[in-house]
Amino acid sequence: MKRVIALTLTLALLLCGCGARSAPAATTPAAVPETTAAPTAEPTAEPTAEPTTVPTTEPEPEVYVNPLNGEVLDAPFTGRIFANTVSNLADNIPHVGVVKADMLIECYVNMDSVVRCLALFTDIDSVDAIGSTRSTRPMFNSIAQHYDLILSHAGGSAQALADAKERGVENFNIDEWVVASTGASYRDTERKGALENTLYGIGSGIKAYAESQGYPMTLERDYGFDFTDDGTPADGVEAKDISITLVYEKARKETRMVYDESTGKYAFNQYGKVMTDLKTEEVEAFRNVIVMYADITTTGIYHIADFNAGGKGYFACGGKLIPIVWMCGGDKEPFRFFTESGEPLELGRGNTYMAICTPQSPVVCEGMPEQPAETTAAS
Numbered sequence: 001m002k003r004v005i006a007l008t009l010t011l012a013l014l015l016c017g018c019g020a021r022s023a024p025a026a027t028t029p030a031a032v033p034e035t036t037a038a039p040t041a042e043p044t045a046e047p048t049a050e051p052t053t054v055p056t057t058e059p060e061p062e063v064y065v066n067p068l069n070g071e072v073l074d075a076p077f078t079g080r081i082f083a084n085t086v087s088n089l090a091d092n093i094p095h096v097g098v099v100k101a102d103m104l105i106e107c108y109v110n111m112d113s114v115v116r117c118l119a120l121f122t123d124i125d126s127v128d129a130i131g132s133t134r135s136t137r138p139m140f141n142s143i144a145q146h147y148d149l150i151l152s153h154a155g156g157s158a159q160a161l162a163d164a165k166e167r168g169v170e171n172f173n174i175d176e177w178v179v180a181s182t183g184a185s186y187r188d189t190e191r192k193g194a195l196e197n198t199l200y201g202i203g204s205g206i207k208a209y210a211e212s213q214g215y216p217m218t219l220e221r222d223y224g225f226d227f228t229d230d231g232t233p234a235d236g237v238e239a240k241d242i243s244i245t246l247v248y249e250k251a252r253k254e255t256r257m258v259y260d261e262s263t264g265k266y267a268f269n270q271y272g273k274v275m276t277d278l279k280t281e282e283v284e285a286f287r288n289v290i291v292m293y294a295d296i297t298t299t300g301i302y303h304i305a306d307f308n309a310g311g312k313g314y315f316a317c318g319g320k321l322i323p324i325v326w327m328c329g330g331d332k333e334p335f336r337f338f339t340e341s342g343e344p345l346e347l348g349r350g351n352t353y354m355a356i357c358t359p360q361s362p363v364v365c366e367g368m369p370e371q372p373a374e375t376t377a378a379s
Contacts, residue, residue: 064076067225070348079218080150080215080218082150082207083121083149084201085118085133085136085153086132092134095131096129096277097200097201098277099277103353104268104351104354108246108248109137109139109303110303113253116134121203124204127203129200129202130202131201132197132198132199133153134154134199135154136155136156136160136171137303138163139302141160141171142167144164144167144169144171145167146328146331146332149169150171152172152206153172153174159302172209183202183205185200185201185202186202187199224336225334231318231346232320233322236320237321239259239366240259241258241259242256242257242258246358246361248296257269257289259319260285266289266353286351286353287350288353289354290315290337291355291357291361291363292335292355296358308330316365324340325338325342
């Protein structure tokens with residue numbers, strides 16, 4: 001019994017010892033020092049290039065000009081240009097109304113040495129009288145075709161009238177003895193000379209009659225002329241007294257253009273006298289002078305020029321003269337003029353006298369003694 005009790009006590013002590021052993025202490029992890037994130041460098045801004053300011057140029061305002069005289073207009077010219085055939089024989093001068101022409105073209109028209117003029121007007125209403133008016137010719141019909149002119153005349157031969165019709169030229173006879181009550185002409189019964197030289201056109205009547213024929217009064221097209229305030233050619237020779245001798249076979253007719261410093265124009269001289277208007281006595285004077293050498297042949301008894309072949313010539317303005325080249329691109333295209341170096345020719349603002357003649361027609365002035373005329377072939 002004592003042995004059992006002792007064994008029991010021993011067992012109890014062992015159990016107590018076991019219960020008294022403490023559990024292992026929980027391991028606390030070592031504190032990890034906080035790390036401060038390195039500051040992120042702010043990205044360096046690339047310097048922004050200043051935008052380049054391109055200077056803006058205002059477009060130059062378009063300048064509208066009269067197509068025949070370069071006068072500055074408020075709007076584009078859309079009217080019609082009228083042309084009237086004018087006698088230019090010694091017995092038929094002085095002229096009437098030529099002083100108001102924007103352009104006067106002189107040339108031989110017949111085999112019998114007949115020289116006539118074609119007077120062109122952008123404002124036919126302003127012309128009280130023009131003439132004396134004579135019949136049309138193929139040369140004038142051709143010029144009218146190139147510029148879409150409305151051509152008034154005192155009739156013409158069957159050949160000339162058929163030629164005008166074939167070319168599609170808007171034209172009409174203003175002879176009141178042939179075409180009654182046109183209101184486009186009158187006879188000057190006090191004018192001496194042959195009866196056929198007494199007919200004169202009336203500007204407003206010519207325009208009204210053209211309207212009555214159904215011809216349109218507006219037209220937009222290119223007339224081929226360039227203008228500047230001062231058309232004096234910088235490299236021109238002295239040319240204050242220009243002699244232009246129109247030659248066709250044995251026929252010769254001299255025109256002299258004499259420069260007036262006070263007006264800046266060339267006075268038209270022929271038959272030994274200065275041309276003045278019969279009614280106003282105003283001198284016929286022109287800002288520009290053009291000589292066109294052309295290949296001129298005859299059809300029947302009438303002269304005709306091959307304008308599409310182009311040619312050479314001369315231009316004078318401001319008392320100076322230069323050689324020029326001209327060309328034409330077709331039957332309804334205008335004549336275009338260039339300097340010998342190929343630059344477009346610039347006329348002075350104002351009216352123009354133009355001679356159309358064979359290359360055998362000499363042009364003489366102070367700075368250019370008489371010389372043989374050259375061929376018409378345009379290069």
